[in-house]
Amino acid sequence: MENQVRVRFAPSPTGGLHLGGVRTVLFNYLFAKKHKGTFVLRVEDTDQTRFVEGAEDYIFDCLDWAGLPADESPRKPGDFAPYRQSERKPMYRQYAEQLIAQGNAYYAFDTPEELEKMRESLKTTENPSPQYDHRTRSQMRNSLNLSTEEVKALLDAGVPYVVRIKMPENETVHFTDLIRGDISHETNVVDDKVLLKSDGMPTYHLAVVVDDYLMKITHAFRGEEWLPSAPIHIMLWKYLGWEAEMPKWAHLPLILKPDGNGKLSKRDGERLGFPVFAMEWKDPKSGELIDGFKEKGFLPEAFVNLLVMLGWNPGTEQEIFTLEELSELFSLERVHKGGAKFDYEKAKWYNQQHIQRADNDRLAGLVKPYFEAKGISITDDQKLTEAVAMVKERCHLLTDFTEQASFLFQAPDHLDLDAVKPKWTTEKTAFFTEWSETLQDTANAADLEAAFTECAAKHGIKKGELMMPLRIMLVGGKFGPGVFDIITFIGAAETKKRVASALLLLA
RNA sequence: GCCGCGUUGGUCAAGGGGUUAAGACGCCUCCCUUUCACGGAGGAAUCACGGGUUCGAUUCCCGUACGUGGUACCA
Structure with missing residues (x-):
């Protein structure tokens, strides 16, 4: 295939991986899969002052968890190594x-x-942020104003310097964005961005162009926040003589905070009570721990699903997708231009939908640690799988399972007796005493119910008055699967124990 | 301030010159269920504003407003 599609995600490893970052990964990944192309992960670590221990490993962990691994990366080098910009410095x-x-x-x-x-001296109310540009560069200390001898002297003396692009005057830079169509910028309002820093490292602007060229990137996707610097990159492609090989650009809409205004930030998550990072991130310096979707109880396939729907839609009514389906269906033409406010309620709904579709054995494995963390040891994995099947439809998050199913393994430590106490009678005590004595293990909930109904009739009590008390005795509260299903699960002996101890409290 | 980009219910959004302007989340009502949830049936709720173009604009054009991003030797 000529013109092999090659895309890249180029994070800078400085901390937690944001929702928007994962969505950029996802769009790259899907586009690559759809076109049988290659997805490259390139680490943009040119800012050595922002180096954060563990941040690169963390990015790999997030991609692995989400199921979006790169085809080429620092850990899996292809023909274009190295994949870390710090290693590409020369x-x-x-x-x-x-x-x-x-x-x-x-x-x-x-x-x-x-x-x-x-900047201070040129600052006015009209122009609060003066730029290093065609208007100011003639007043600065640079090789445009200095003689060749002076420049050489400074260079020889080892005086620190940077290299800046010289933006042309009075030109309009056009390019076609795959999502937004024709975009244009006036070069006069673009500043002379630094290309090479004084430590010899390139800035993003130089590095992204050089690396995309060298790595033969065909399509470049990035967040909308990059749109204003696009003209710099376009000029660089031209000046370097690579215009024919310039990738097609697509600037993705932003993910916004649910209330108010602005880009979604980790602070919004903390403020509003939902995660913003893919996986939890512990800042090695401050020790601060920030929530992740994984730890909150999201399934990776649900996370991917909710992310793709933030800015993209298939044009049909389907909303729940597997990664395989998305790899087929995804197309940039159906990506929105406008930013999307993040809605945590809907995010949880996606997760609930995926929990219903997930294999029970797998769910049991995922959820087991949560039970053990609550001091409920699971000795029989098969039992846990059954329990999962029984309660999954009322779980939105994996962390909901303990609340919904712990009574299947352990007597509830508190019974909501207030719901039954006012209407309690000695007749009811007599009923429960007799009924529980007749109880035997069975796999048939219907038989249990028939016996219960019969016994209630014998005592002249309406069955409806006994169902809720029984539920509270077994579950502790007004929730959960059918009571007779619970009894078949926990067995006659355990049921008798719970009824007896509840009766003591009701006496 | 300047520059870029955007704007369909509370949110995600389909649609795109003539429609009763889809669907989903959330909310409300009802059904199912002797619980809760799931599921099902309904309901309230939308084309930012002003000018054009047109027989006709939510849809096309221009303004305005609002939002958002950028304006670093950060990405």
Whole structure:
């Protein structure tokens, strides 16, 4: 196949992996699968001041959990290694120098203090953030204004410098975005972005262009927040002479906070009580622990499903998908332009839907640790699978299972007796005493119910008045599967025990 | 401030010159269930505003408003 599709996700490993990040991964992954292409993971670790221990491993863990592994990555190098930009450092300088030689970039020796001074002195209410651009560059200390000798002297003296792109004047940069159509920017309002930092590392702007070119990326997907810097990248592709190989761009809509305004942030999750990261993230410096979807009890397939629906839809009424289906159906044409507010209630609904479809054995395995964490040891995995089958339809999150099923393994520690006490009678005590004596193990809930009904009639009590008390005795509250199903599950002996101890409390 | 991008119910959204403007989440009512949930049947609720173009605009164009992103030697 000519023109093999190659896409990439290029995170910078600085902390938790955000919902929006995973959605970008997902769109990349789906697009690659759909076109039988290659999904590349490239680590953008050019900012050494932001290095965070463990953050790269964490990204791999998240992708593995979500079921969206990369075809090529630092851990699984393909033909374009290395896949970490810090390890590619020597590759970038030549391109920066090429640009300088061509007159499309220049050395700038301004110190951070000088830059700050420039911004301060030029700042007005009209223009609160002055840029390093065609208007100001002539006043700065750079190779545009210095003589060749001066520049050489500074370079030889080892004075720190950066390389900046020289944005042209009075041009309009056009490109076609796969989602938004024709986009244009005036070069006059784009600043001379730093390409190579004083530590010799490229900035994102240079690195993304060089690496996308070198790695033969055909389609570049990224968040909408990158749209304003697109003209810099386009110019770089042109200046470097690679325009014919430039990837097709697609800028994805943002995921917004549910209330108010703005991009969804981890703080919103904490404030509103839902996760924002794929998996929980512990900041190695502050020790701060931030929730993840995984730990909250989401199934990875549900997470992927709810994410894809944030900004994309199939154009049909289908809402629940497997990853395989999505790999077939996904298309960029059906991606929305506008940002989507995140709705946690709907997210939980997706999870509930996927729980219903999930295999019971698998669910049992996933949920077992939650029971053990609550001090309920599961000795018989088959029993747990049965319990899961019994209660799954009332679970939205995996963490709901303990609440919904622990009484199947352990007598409830509190009985909501207030619901039955007011109408309690000695006749009822007599009924339960006699009925429980006749109880025997059986797999047939219908037989149990028939015997119960018969016994109630014998005592002249309406069955309806006895059902809720029985449920409370066994479950502790007004919830759960059918009572006779519960009895067949826990057995006659356990039922007798629970009835007897409840009777004591009711006496 | 400037620049970019966007705007269909509370939320996700389909649709795209003539429609009763789908569907889902959430909410409400009812049914099922001697519980809760699931499931089922209903209900309330939407084209930001103003101008064009047109026989006719939610749909096309232009403004305005609002939102959002960017405006770093961060990505």
